[in-house]
Amino acid sequence: MEPLLELRDVTVHYRRGRTTICALDAVSLDVRPGETVGLVGESGSGKSTIGRSVLGLAPVRSGEVLLAGRDITHLPFKQRRETYRHVQVVFQDPYSSLNPSRTIGGTLAEPLEAQGGYDRAAVRDRVREALERVRLPAEAADRYPRQFSGGQRQRIAIARALILSPQLIVFDEPTSALDLSVQAQILNLLQELQAERNLSYLFISHDLQVVRHVSDRVFVLYQGQVLETGAAAEVSEAPAHPYAHALLQAAPLPNPRLQRERRMARTPSIRLESSSSTDRCAFAHRCPYAIPVCEFERPELRPSEHGLVACHRYPEWCAEVAPDIPVRNGGPS
């Protein structure tokens, strides 16, 4: 199937004072219609920058962003505005993403007004519909953000993203600021919406369990590079990259017995120092399986059992891992 969104070797540099930070280093990825692609990584991995470069909010230095085959990397304002009919976003912090001095109705009407072509009654109807779709009463339109809880605000942000009926929504850590029970409500809502409207999601999160729960495919990022990609279930069951493995092992299992067993079997802990260099594996200095070649040659992405992996030691390193303890369990019954 033709991808809806495609990134080809996208590189993004930010200037901080006199130094330049490479936030994305030649990242390529694609999202197909109706698919959820998860981006996972720790802080500084560049996952949010990918979202921002799709939205035209990051300074892309080289590479291309294609939406339905059309290059949208650098666009003048009017054409960029046109793309926002198809690509929308939900940010992490529902407290900062809604203007406190505008009513919810005003905030939701904004995309319609900006795009033009809707009369007052049509705007009102669509606002009401969008609120109902995220299960908020229509009266919410007259209220201000401060009158809503974090979960309700995130629903409002989702309603704003839905109002133009986009094909792709970028979710930048949409549930990180929410409580567990509210996170479950929001994740369910996202799944229902996707099934209903055949939406594509680019889902960014630091929480591998959440990403695994919602995604079809995942990209594991580290220091602006894709280290591994593949089907969500397979990457989280049998990671092909030592970093993906480390991420999985680091997240404690919500089951004391299994977690204890896994702790006993854990591979030697990884070291702390951090540095970056272009001509070696970004993860080499933290990798327990590193060999000399990792220190002076950057691995290319190449096919793994279930996707792509950038590792000199794949698949040999997998054999060196202590017998694996399941990453999941059945849950309470």
Add this chain to the structure above:
Amino acid sequence: MTRLATDPVASLPQAPSAQRGALGTLLRRPAAIVAIAYLAILVVVSVAAPLIAPADPLGLDLARVLSGPTQNNLLGTDSLGRDVLSRILYGGRRSLISVVEGVVVVLAIGVPLGLAAGYFRGWGDSVISRISDVLLAVPGIILVLVILAVVPRNEDVAMVAFAVLGAPSVFRVVRGATLRVREELYIAAARVSGLSHPRIVMRHVLPRITGPVVVQASLFAAYALLFETGIAYLGLAADPSTPTWGGMVGEASTVIQQQQWLVIPSGVTIAVTILAFGLLGDSLRDALAVDERIASSAARGGKRAPAPVVVENASEPASSREGALLDVRNMSVSVLSEDGVTPVVEGVSFDVMPGETVGLIGESGCGKSVTAYAILRLLPPELVLASGQVFLDGTDIAAASDRDFDRLRGRTLAYVSQEPQPSLDPTFTVGSQLSEVVRNHEGGTRREAKQRALELLELVELPGAQQVARARAHELSGGMAQRVAIAIALAGRPKLLIADEPTTALDVTIQAEILALLRRLKAETGLAMLLITHNWGVVADTCDRTVVMYAGQVVERADVQDLFDRPLHPYTRGLLESEPALAEPGALLTAMPGSVPAPGSWSSGCRFAARCPFAVAECSDGAVPLAPVGTGRQSRCLRVDEIFGAVTA
């Protein structure tokens, strides 16, 4: 597994009926009301001067010069016998026009440039900022005097020049406020909505910075009036016969030997008017600051409903075990506000044995952190420990004097917070802060303290302890800062460490290292821990026993494995089912409807009933006790036997 097919319609919070914004806060300040009323009257009487002035301001009456207040001339007459009151009323017109001119020009220059510079940044910002710096260095009065020498008696030109020189201060304020607002995510969201930059500035930035702009405008009005009267006093402003306040002071000062009174009406008018502008500006600034605080606290915490629901505590089962290190009994914490007393934590009891890690679990708003603060006596001023006892090593620390408690804090009891960086002083090195704490606890020489500080840094597995000791807080990564915070907490060799979400702000690999460290400290030093968390993985990894809180109460207590294997309260179960790691990938999660009720809106029956799939009518009838279930477990659920098939012991 039962699955809820739909979310419930979210209930809207009880909204305050009127939007009490900055204006409302402003009108509660007497000084502001007086200032606004005075300025309003001034404007009205100045505009209406021809109608209400008792005499012609230019009408000479040489028979009655310098009369002082009389029945005909309420404020007396000047050296040419003109009525002072009338001249003040007319003089106000010129002064107010000048003030308006000044304010309009200063805003017309400062606001657009400040918005543009702050929003777009780049080279334009640098250029405008430099020019503004240069202008600030120009001596304003001297420049205006030069201008008035070129265009004599033109007060309008003088005011415009004054305003141009004053614009940099407005520019700076606007630019600063804009820089803050542009980082808000709703600006990015507006961009993705399809708004152009100019529209974003008009719609989203400008309304957010009106507060500081109004404050600046009001303060500038005071300066402008001072300046206007100044040049009028010097006789540079207008034809000497035209009434102006400054000119009147000038005239009065020439005849001050003959009639002291004459300087008072005009002088007092000027002083009071300037004061009014200044007061208005200050009150506005304070009101905006308060409004901001209200908005943010309401946003994060939710408004508390006024009527306190005081629930009699059903007596809790005597849970404390022999030899407990920490024993919290029936602790209640309330918030004091204008609206009354609202409980936020009610009748909480639990204990921690030596060397044991107890997890305090629940979502935000359940009272976990407040419980910890109450134990540590770190409650913010609006919260009070309403009742209960906290035994630490056998002594009731809730009843201890501050001095006694200070001795315990750090030595028996230590604390690690979620955000380590802010708890470290940025001006001192890690080593000096740590040594200071060590000397405070153990005395000894500087050298000994330094040695112990290095040991502590090694104890928390910081590589290169020497180097870390020389670093300052901002040079540390989040994980390193948390290790330093733990080292500081361990300096007094405490028996109990209270850790409030110690890994929530950290990346998952760093979290694993910190958790491993805590576990090692426990194994090697016998440190007991009270760990506050909402993360089931962290609970499973570190805790021996668990205390689950909901809406200010303990709803379940159990050993950690029992809790995961067989939760005995619907809330615990719901929270476990919300965990994506325990669910089938891609399937819908079993989501509890609604959210944790805010303090003050708690039901008098079971507080979880509104969200509970098993609730029946009697759940809401009255307070539900925390009752023993099976061996060593307690659950606050009436239907625990029916729902979970448990055997009540």
